[in-house]
Amino acid sequence: MPALRIHGYALAVSFCLITFIAASLPTDPSEVDALIEIKNSLIDPKNNLKNWNKGDPCAANWTGVWCFDQKGDDGYFHVREIYLMTMNLSGSLSPQLGQLSHLEILNFMWNDLTGTIPKEIGNIKSLKLLLLNGNKLSGSLPDELGNLPNLNRFQVDENQLSGPIPESFANMTNIRHLHLNNNSFSGELPSTLSKLSNLIHLLVDNNNLSGHLPPEYSMLDELAILQLDNNDFSGSEIPSTYANLTRLVKLSLRNCSLQGAIPDFSSISKLTYLDLSWNQITGPIPSNKVADNMTTFDLSNNRLNGSIPHFFYPHLQKLSLANNLLSGSIPGSIWQNMSFSAKDKLTIDLQNNSFSDVLGNLTPPENVTLRLSGNPICKNSNIQSIGQYCGPEADNKAAQDSTNSTFCPVQSxxxxxxxxxxxxxxxxxxxxxxxxxxxxxxxxxxxxxxxxxxxxxxxxxxxxxxxxxxxxxxxxxxxxxxxxxxxxxxxxxxxxxxxxxxxxxxxxxxxxxxxxxxxxxxxxxxxxxxxxxxxxxxxxxxxxDSKKKKNNVGIKISAVIAAVACALAISAIIILLISKRNMKYQKKISRKRMSTNVSIKIDGMKAFTYKELAIATNKFNISTKVGQGGYGNVYKGILSDETFVAVKRAEEGSLQGQKEFLTEIELLSRLHHRNLVSLIGYCNEKEEQMLVYEFMPNGTLRDWISGKSRKTKGSLNFSMRLRIAMGAAKGILYLHTEANPPIFHRDIKASNILLDSKFTAKVADFGLSRLVPDLYEEGTGPKYVSTVVKGTPGYLDPEYLLTHKLTDKCDVYSLGIVYLELLTGMQPISHGKNIVREVNTARQSGTIYSIIDSRMGLYPSDCLDKFLTLALRCCQDNPEERPSMLDVVRELEDIITMLPEPETLFSDVSLLNSGNIAPPSSATTSTSNVTREEQHMSSYVSGSDLVSDVIPTVVPR
CATH class of the missing domain: 3.30.70 (Alpha-Beta Plaits)
Structure with missing residues (x-):
């Protein structure tokens, strides 16, 4: 013990010396020199950089200079970011920027810098954001910039740069945003950019590029926006391979001197915006429909012929086919059946073609601006009221947002x-x-x-x-x-x-x-x-720069902190040595108390020995582990009679007092329902507490919703999800109304709903459940229990959080969250998103189908709407507005009875077109040769089947 104490003391002294020495080291001197040279190359009329000659950059709070919080391996602080945006700076960029070898962000946006981009910036291997847009930089892009392997965003748009785009840019393997627009770049687009596998936005519009569009860009699997407007690709056609850009959301090739026909883009399920206007494109408009979520379709000022396909785009805002050679009839389906809100607007520009009549209703809604001038239809005297669409007229004004009408006194x-x-x-x-x-x-x-x-x-x-x-x-x-x-x-x-x-x-x-x-x-x-x-x-x-300022203050007073740290380190080591001895002694006493068995007999519950469960789980081998929670690990076991069981073994820190443990077992022994996981027995010996449950081979509902289940590559279809929702509701209803005394579960969540071999839902984990004694009055149900708030974030009733009053409606709220998970596939809380808020927002904006889980295949829209309404009622903030569990069960029974017979769905394709059956919201397309209707039908799986694998492409409005 004395030797150990001396060793610890020596470590503490060493720690003090190291900390004290490190505290006196400033910014890397080479980086300080570089910053001075950078300042000297700039013209700073507003004197924003006046403190760049005072003190140390990382310690003296230099304007726009950010440093890492910790020192590097060399003992120096290093500059992490140069942020000099909108500071009215002119002058040039210094080659000394290349000396900032740890820099991650370089931001000179929206200044008046001139001169060239220094090639030395290519030496900063750590650089992630290079932001030079909105200046007057000229010259060509240095090849050396291709040596930036960690660059994520490169913005040099709105400058005066020229020359070719370097082939070396293909080495920017992590680039996701490449913004080169509004310059004077010339030459061809490098085909080698197809190697940028992470690229999502390529903006090269408004330059002087020429040559051909590289077909190799079809290899850009992540590309979402391709914008090349106002370049000169004379003689080039749009490569048909671009139809393989399955993640493409926007394709804009306006005024690029393109020729040839329009490729078939119907396989790009996410395409929303297509602008091919002001080119020399010929041939008909492809008959295969582009994605349903199109907002903008601009093919104006080309040489297209033929007629307008009979398409219906529920989200369409702009359709421009003006100044082409189109003929035939105008399909009224363009605007018919669209549900316009007050803010929606649609412009249809068909001017200067050869259209002779309209199929269907000629008069569009007020939200639609229709332009027909320059067509034969405007000279047809048989069509009434056509004149209003044939003359020059302004766009309909979009609905104005409502303003705040609250009167507030100005003087306040x-x-x-x-x-x-x-x-x-x-x-x-x-x-x-x-x-x-x-x-x-x-x-x-x-x-x-x-x-x-x-x-x-x-x-x-x-x-x-x-x-x-x-x-x-x-x-x-x-x-x-x-x-x-x-x-x-x-x-x-x-x-x-x-x-x-x-x-x-x-x-x-x-x-x-x-x-x-x-x-x-x-x-x-x-x-x-x-x-x-x-x-x-x-x-x-x-x-x-307050955060940086705090760090700088820390640098200045680090010597004081070092001294305090020395004292604390020595004290901590001494305390640690003493506490270790005491902890060992207390553990021995605690384990002795816990190991004193109290003989108790619980009817229907088997008291397993530790040896029996160790044999059943192969000594709790990691290969038998199937789950983990706050209580401990769960293992799959096989008893001597070949019964499969789930053994929940408490970890040392989770052990309850013996009385509480046995009370919980007595509680669970009284619960018997087909939608509750059955407790088979327990073990309470050898400092062990274990519960033995029936084994649920299909795991948790959460795994199936998230797609993490290892049982199958498919997912639960809509019918199965409804039946799982019903099973969980019936289990909770039993707890609330038939258990004696009634029970509030208090931790309903998707991971506590398990699925047996037939996908029957069973509620599990009653570790947080509360009995409801003495709260029943004649003719009334349970009221509430005042208790400390426990449960899982995202599933907790807001009222319970505020009042600490646990009621049956708390379980209703949690179950409503589970239902929203079933419908959307989302988690209750993820990246700051709350599932209730997300669903309510989507419903109010009319985009609810866009967040419905596409993996559940085809579903009857009226059934889904009723299930969604029920789920949101369960999640009302006010408990009085939530249904009881009995009402939930009854409503689910009604919805399930509305499900069409699977045979009808497979045999009658017209149901899909009638609008009674809604397709899923988004997904990849099938590569087979079946029709779109056949794809939709094959994605519906009856309640007797388990999963759906085919996911169609339609996005309902």
Whole structure:
């Protein structure tokens, strides 16, 4: 023991010396010299970089210089980020940038820099974001930039760069965003870019490129946006191989001098935006329908002939076929059957073709702008009221968003331009200072913003971890591109303190998310760019480098911390040595107390010996482990009579007192229902506590929903999901109404619903369950139990969280979450997304089918709607608005009786076309030669089958 104590003391002293020495080391001197040279090459009229000659960069808070929190192996701090966006800088980029060998982000966006891009930047192997857009840089791109293996985003758009795109860029193996638009690049598109397997956005529009479109780009498996507008690919055709870009959301090849025919893009299930206008494309419009979720279809100003195919696109916003050689009839199906909301808008431009009449209803809804001038139909006197579509007319105005009608006295807000009323605040007349952010969508996949405004607001606030009312969108305007520019106002959260502005750390956090591009990927809204994040008014004096400042303060006082750390290290070692001895002694006492067996006989429960269960599980071998929870591990076992069982073995820290353990067993021994997992026996000896359950060979519902089940590669179809929902409901109903005394489960979740060999659902894990004694009155059900909140986040009843009152409606809420999981495949909480909020938002915006789990195949839409309504009723915040478990069971019985007979579904394809049967929301296409209707039919599996494997492509509105 003395030797051990001396050894520990020596370690502590060594730790003190190392910490003290390390505290005195500053930024890498070579990086300091590089920063000075960088500053000398810049012209700084606003003197933003005035502190770049004072002290150490990482310790003295140099403007726009961010360092790593920890020192490198060489004992120095290193620069991680240069953030000099919108600082009115001119001058040039210094070659000394290449000396910043640990740099990850280089951001000079929206300045007036001139000169060339230094080839030395190619030496920064750690670089992830290279952001030089919005300057006046000229010259060619250095080949050396291809030596950046970790580069994720390369933005040099809106400069004056020229020359070819280097072949070496094919070596940027991690690049995902390549933005070269609005320059003067020439030559051909390098076919070697097809090696960029991670590329998702390729924007090269508005350059002087020529040659042919590389067919090899069909190998870009992740590519979602390909935008090459306003280049000169004279004589080139659109490669038919581009139909293999199955993840493509937007294809824009406007004004590229393209020839030939339009390839068949019907296999691209995610395609939303197709612009091939102002080319020399010939032939007919392909008869195979493009993806149903198309918003923009622009084939104007080509040489197309033939007629318009009879297509119906439920999300269509713009169809432009003007200035072609098309003829025949105009199908009214273009606008018929579309359900327009007040914000929806559709423009159909068919001018200057040879259309002679309209099939179906000529008069479109008010939301539709129809242009027919320059067609024979406008001279046909037999068609009434045609004139209104044949003359020059302006677009219908899109519906305006409702404004806040709350009257607020002007004098309540400070009289300046920096404070204003938060328009959507839950507290009327909440006056605050918003952050003002310039923001632009560089390549959106829609033509009108209003219908997607709410989903965009939800996307922004979720990404920033803000509430919806904290965002207000100002000054939305389309720009050349087309690109969508807007100004965002972010309001602070209203709380009891009544704070009217964000604190420094919140401003820093929000700015960090924008500047580091930490928004989750969304191909529909496309890549964004931050135009400005200027701090005005009460924010003007904030230091948004607050996190860095704290680190710098830490550097300055690190010697003091080192001394304190020395003392703590010595004390900790001494305490550790003493506590280890005490812990060993206490464990011995605890185990002795626990190992004192109390003989008790529980009817119907077998008391297993440790030896029996060890043999059954091969000594609890890891190969028999089938699960794990907070209580301990679960093992698959085979008893001597060849019965399969699940053995839940408590870990040492989870052991209960013997009385509590046996009380739980007595409780479980009284529960007998086909939808509850049966307890077979227990073991309570040799410092062991184990419960032995019937074995459930198909695992947990959560595994099946998430696709992690190892039993099959398929997934549960809609019919099976309904029956599983029913089984779980019946099990919980038994607990609430038939168990004596009644029981509140308190931990209903998908991982606690198990599936037997016939996929019968059984509720399991009663470790958190509570009895409901003495709460029954004559003619009434259980009320509540006051208890500490326990359960699983995401499944917890909000009312229970607030009041600590556990009721039967708490289980109803949790079960509703499980039902939403069954319908969507989502998790209750994932990446800041709450499943109830996601589903409600999708339902209100009319996009509910887009989030329905496509793996469950075909489903009757009326059955799905009723099941969805039931699930959301179960998840109401107010417990009084939730149904009882008895009501849940009855409603599920009604829905199940509505399911069509499987034979009818297979034999009558017309059901699909009638709208009674809804297809899944999205998926990959089948490569077989069957028709689309046959694909839909084959994806429906009856209740007697287990899984569905074929997933069709249609996205219902």
């Amino acid at each position: 807000c400070p009289v300046d331009d920096f404070y204003e009323y938060a328009p959507s605040s839950p507290v009327p007349c909440f006056c605050a200072a918003p952050l003002r952010i310039g923001y632009r969508l560089k390549s959106p996949s829609f033509s009108y913003f209003a219908p997607y405004r709410s989903s965009f607001e939800d996307y922004i606030t979720r990404s920033l971890d803000l509430d919806l009312y904290q965002l207000s969108i100002d000054s939305v305007a389309w720009e050349e591109g087309p690109r969508l520019r807007m100004y965002l106002k972010l309001f602070p959260s209203y709380n009891d303190s009544g704070s009217s502005m964000f604190n420094e750390s919140e401003v820093h956090r929000i700015k960090g998310i924008y500047s580091s591009w930490h928004f989750p990927r969304t191909d529909f809204f496309g890549p964004y760019e931050l135009l400005n994040f200027t701090l005005l008014g009460p924010y003007a004096n904030l230091n948004v």
